[in-house]
Amino acid sequence: METAFQKVKVHNEIAWCEVNDPVVKEQLERVLLKNRVSYCISWGKPSWFHPDKKEKCTFCVNQLQRETAEEAVQSLPEDMLSKIVFINRKVEKIYY
Numbered sequence: 001m002e003t004a005f006q007k008v009k010v011h012n013e014i015a016w017c018e019v020n021d022p023v024v025k026e027q028l029e030r031v032l033l034k035n036r037v038s039y040c041i042s043w044g045k046p047s048w049f050h051p052d053k054k055e056k057c058t059f060c061v062n063q064l065q066r067e068t069a070e071e072a073v074q075s076l077p078e079d080m081l082s083k084i085v086f087i088n089r090k091v092e093k094i095y096y
Contacts, residue, residue, distance in 0.1 A: 011091070013040070013060045016069060018085045020056050027080055028059065028073065035072035037065050060091055 016039075019025045025041075032039050044056045061069050066088070073081070 012063050013091045014063045014066060015042075015087050015089050015091050016059050016061045016066065017073075018056055018058050018087060019083065021083050024076075024080045024083045025057055027076060028084065031072050031075060032059075032061075032069060035068060037061060037069045037072060039069075058087075 017028075019028060029039075038061070040060045042058045042060060044058065073084070076084075
């Protein structure tokens with residue numbers, strides 16, 4: 001038997017920040033896990049014509065946990081915070 005909730009799809013993720021440095025990515029993951037913030041990472045491929053050939057990853061968080069994530073990330077050192085680009089925009093792609 002199908003329930004009424006199976007037809008409801010909720011999409012409330014936001015693309016929260018972008019990171020190029022793998023060390024910063026790892027530290028950011030640890031901080032988010034320590035503060036019980038759920039997240040997902042989407043990997044972007046570097047552009048052929050773009051001078052920066054590093055892979056970029058985007059952290060997506062639930063918009064209800066955005067404030068908790070912002071408070072948690074403040075515990076990172078200042079040099080790591082400068083390598084994080086905060087974008088705070090709605091995710092355009094739906095993965096289901």
